[in-house]
Amino acid sequence: MKQLDKGIHAVANIQSQALHAGFKSDAAHNDLALIYFPTGATVSGVFTQNLVKAWPVIHGQASLKHHSNFKAILINSGNANACNGPDGEKTMHQAIQELADLCAIKPSEILMSSTGVIGAPLDFFPFKKALPTLVNSLQSESSQAVSESIMTTDTVAKETAYSLEIDGQTVHIGAMAKGSGMIHPNLGTMLAYIVTDIACDQVTLNQLLKNAVDVSFNSMTVDGDTSTNDTVLLCATGENSIDLTDHNLATIQSLITKVSQDLAQMIARDGEGASKFITITVGGAQSTEDAKAVAKSLATSNLLKAALFGQDPNWGRALSAIGNSGVETLDPWLIDIIFKSDIGSIQPCRNGAYHPFDPQFAQKILTATDIEMIVELNQGTSQATVWTCDLTHDYIEINADYHT
Incomplete structure (x- = not known):
C-alpha cells in the first residue's frame, strides 16, 4: 500500500x-x-x-x-x-x-x-x-x-x-x-x-x-x-x-x-478546542458489541475527558463510565485500566480497585498530545477501539461564539 x-x-x-x-x-x-x-x-x-x-x-x-x-x-x-x-x-x-x-x-x-x-x-x-x-x-x-x-x-x-x-x-x-x-x-x-x-x-x-x-x-x-x-x-x-x-x-x-x-x-x-488525541481500546469483552459499548461510554464521559485535559488519570471516573455503558454482564472486580503515552505507562486500577502508581509520573505521561487508554475487562476475547479528544476551555468558547 x-x-x-x-x-x-x-x-x-x-x-x-x-x-x-x-x-x-x-x-x-x-x-x-x-x-x-x-x-x-x-x-x-x-x-x-x-x-x-x-x-x-x-x-x-x-x-x-x-x-x-x-x-x-x-x-x-x-x-x-x-x-x-x-x-x-x-x-x-x-x-x-x-x-x-x-x-x-x-x-x-x-x-x-x-x-x-x-x-x-x-x-x-x-x-x-x-x-x-x-x-x-x-x-x-x-x-x-x-x-x-x-x-x-x-x-x-x-x-x-x-x-x-x-x-x-x-x-x-x-x-x-x-x-x-x-x-x-x-x-x-x-x-x-x-x-x-x-x-x-x-x-x-x-x-x-x-x-x-x-x-x-x-x-x-x-x-x-x-x-x-x-x-x-x-x-x-x-x-x-x-x-x-x-x-x-x-x-x-x-x-x-x-x-x-x-x-x-x-x-x-481536530475536535473543537482539543489538546489531546485519545485512543481508547477495550479488550477482554464477551463480544465486540460489549467492547464497543464500553469504549463509547468512556469516550463520551465529559468528566473523564476533562480530567485528561487536566492531566489527571482519574480511574474512578473511568470505572463509573464503564458501569454506565449498559453492558449488564460486566464484573467490575475484574477490570484493569492503563494509561499510556510515548513517555511511559501507569496502571491506576487493577481488579476494579486502586493500584499504586506515581502521581507525578502519571501527570507527566498525560502531558503528551497522543494518549492511549487501555481497559481490560478480563471476561472474554473480543475488543474494540474508539477515538476521541479531551474537553477543554476552548471547546466552550468556540461553541458559545457559534451563533444561529
Whole structure:
C-alpha cells in the first residue's frame, strides 16, 4: 500500500472546484464546492441517524434508493439547510436543477450536501450567481480548495489517499472529510467523500461502506452530539475493472477501511478546542458489541475527558463510565485500566480497585498530545477501539461564539 498526497484526485477522471458564493460572511473562505464525474460513478451512502435531518440528507437517502449512478456532488458550507421549512427544500431543488442544466445532466444524477448553521434560511441567489463559474472552472489536479471549502469550525483540511497493486493492476482510493464538533456515533457533524476507481455494483459498495464506517466514523466521538447533516459517500468510477473475487474484495475493504479510519482520526484530532488525541481500546469483552459499548461510554464521559485535559488519570471516573455503558454482564472486580503515552505507562486500577502508581509520573505521561487508554475487562476475547479528544476551555468558547 502506497500513500499518496492528492486526496480524491488520486483517482483519475475526477474534476472538482470550489469558490466563495456568499454562504460564509468572509469572502476569503470558499463555501461552495463541486465534485464531478464526467463518466459517472456508482455511489453508496451512509447518513445521520438523527431523526431531525437536513434537506440534502433526506434527498440523498431517497436518491440512493432509486439510483446507483451519479455524476455530481454539490456541497455548500456555512448553512446546514436544516430545520428551515419548505423553502430550504425548494432552494435545494433549484440549485440541483441549475447545476443539471449547466452540466447537461439529469437532476437525478446529482447529490448534495450542506453543513453550517442549523435553522437559517437558504437563498437560491448565491447558487444562481456562482454555479456557472464553478462549472466552467472545474479542474482535475488538486482537491485542496474543495477540502478547505467544506470546513466550518475545522482548523485543518482533511484528506488521505493510497494506491495498491491487486492482480497486476493499480487500484487508487482518495478521500476527504470535514468535522470538528457535534461528532458522535452514529456519525457526527461530518461530511466524508471516498472515491475509488474500481468497478463495483451498489449493493457491494453498500456492504463495503457499512463495514468501514462501523470501525471508523462510528468509532469516534468529540462531544456526544449527533448532527442533522452527516453524510459519508463512497463513489466507484469503474476505471479499473479488476475481478471482485472474495480475496480482492477483502483487499479493497482494507483500503476503504484505512482511508475511513484516517479521516476519523483526523476529525478526532481536530475536535473543537482539543489538546489531546485519545485512543481508547477495550479488550477482554464477551463480544465486540460489549467492547464497543464500553469504549463509547468512556469516550463520551465529559468528566473523564476533562480530567485528561487536566492531566489527571482519574480511574474512578473511568470505572463509573464503564458501569454506565449498559453492558449488564460486566464484573467490575475484574477490570484493569492503563494509561499510556510515548513517555511511559501507569496502571491506576487493577481488579476494579486502586493500584499504586506515581502521581507525578502519571501527570507527566498525560502531558503528551497522543494518549492511549487501555481497559481490560478480563471476561472474554473480543475488543474494540474508539477515538476521541479531551474537553477543554476552548471547546466552550468556540461553541458559545457559534451563533444561529
